[in-house]
Amino acid sequence: MEYLEIDREKTFFASQFISDYYDGKLSDFHTYSPDISSLKSAIAAKSNFSQDKRDNLVAVLKKQYSVAELEPGEGVAHNIEALSDSNTYTVTTGQQIHIGLGPLYVLYKIMDVLAIVAELKKESPEHQFVPVFWMASEDHDLEEISEIKLYGKSIKWETNQKGPVGRMNTDGLKEVFEQIEKDFNLSEEQLSFVALCKREYVNSANLSIAFRRILHTYFKDTGLVILDADDEVLKKSFLPVFRDEIAYRNAGALNQTTDKLVKAGYNQQLVIRDCNVFDMSSGDRVKITNSISEPMNAYNLSPNAALRPLYQEWILPNLVYVGGPSEIKYWMQLKGMFDNYEVPVPILHLRKSNVLIPKKRVSSLSDKTILDLFNSKENLGKKNSEEFNILTELLIHKYESITNALSDYNVLVKAAFSGFSLDGKVSKVEPKLLEMKTLVDDRLSVKLEQDSSLNKLLRIKDMYFNGEAIQERESHFIAHIDDVPTLLLTSIYQFGFRKSQKIDLIVT
DSSP states (O other), rough: OOEEEEEEESSSTHHHHHHHHHTTTTGOOSSSSSSSHHHHHHHHHHOOOOOHHHHHHHHHHHHHHHTOOOOHHHHHHHHOOOOOOSTTEEEEEOOOOOOOOHHHHHHHHHHHHHHHHHEEEEEEETSEEEEEEEEEEOOOOOHSSSSEETTTTTOOOOOOOOOOOOSSOTTHHHHHHHHHHSSSOOOOOHHHHHHHHHHHHHHHHSSHHHHHHHHHHHGGGGTTTTEEEEOOOHHHHHHHHHHHHHHSSSSHHHHHHHHHHHHOOOOOSOOOOOOOOEEEETOEEOOOOOOOOOOGGGGGEEEETHHHHHHHHSSSSSEEEOOOOOHHHHTTTTTHHHHHHOOOOEEEEEEEEHHHHHHHHHTSSSSHHHGGGGGHHHHHHHHHHHHHHHHHHHHHHHHHHHHHHHHHHHHHHHHHHTTTHHHHHHHHHHHHHHHHHHHHHHHHHHHHHHHHHHHHHHHHHHHHOTTTTTHHHSGGGGGGGHHHHHHHHHHHSSSSSGGGTTTEEEOO
16 A cells, blocks of 8 residues: 555645644643643543443443453453553544444544554553444434445435434344345455345344444454443443433533634534433433433433533543544533533544545556645646646747757858858758647647546546545445455554644555
């Protein structure tokens, strides 16, 4: 694989909000600067994480892997046990439990977590750091997780189920992957992945278990620990916050922080509600709009997007959260609530964005030309026109220089040698030069009308550099499964803190 690096701000991934965040202009809305220099402070702030919470976390993780009938493997088992130790901390990312693992950016999130863990171990070898994937199994947005976009087509899981997606059964998902087998000419690795998905969706009691089993198959050797926080033991520890939410005690802090953010000139990502808790006791996931009498069943209480981050930091000894641009934005609205509970906002790291492209597509292009594909179509066309005009003017200038030089040479000869000239010779050369110019002009006309290089660039841009349909969001994990082993081997070098504001074009 070849990596071509470019600054994020020079691409369609650019965001003024994110630039301001990394430039320190949003320091009132988070706890730490987004780099490894914050590590010691983050560890110190989390050093009081209780042993009871650690023991609960370890017990829940062991139970979840057991219920899923998974052997954690040496790396994962070691990391789970390590969480009992007060010297161990987590680096976390999370995502909805998409069908078949989901879009490409889910992979990038995981690779960032693995890279950051490696960086932290090097920076602070006296501590242990564990990569964690938080399954957003309580999310009820079925529309977001039920579609697979693959090679320009869409395959959708049709189900009438409602409520938290992690608790849904997997009926009909085997047929989704059978359709993929039928519709596409897949590689051996892709067929193996499809077979795995069919098997796990048939044999798993619900979507959470199936997702865990599939994800574990591909990342168990990295030590990635997979957590489903839809658990009664974990939620019981969070009951004091649930009670506050249901009594509308956090809305003031959330609104105050959001108002401050808006006054600073930024748009709010989250709509703040009086109560940020859902009730799942009916099987659906319903907003709580009035008080609930005791006793509360913790298992059926569910935090919404505004409360989930606090729940995460409540139950994990977490130092870093890896999120997408929208996630970083909404975390900025939460600091007032975090402060109320004396919980630090973790180091917030923007996940890496990349573009994967087959080598055969760009083998004839220079690195500079490839990186130019991040420009708009208009700018590509304009640049191509400018280059064409420069070439045309240069050819005209050279032709005129040659003809003028020939004429000047003949004049000089006449002056030097009385009665002698090269008129006859020149008269024979001039038609040849004109013939050459005509041939070149014809080629220029063809180039102008049918500029294959520009057309090729525009086709490549539509396929891989489309800012309206960004690859990492529109292309499914399946399409890139052949590249996963190599990407994992290089992840510690191309992801993590050191690459936070870089975009890679990865030539595969």
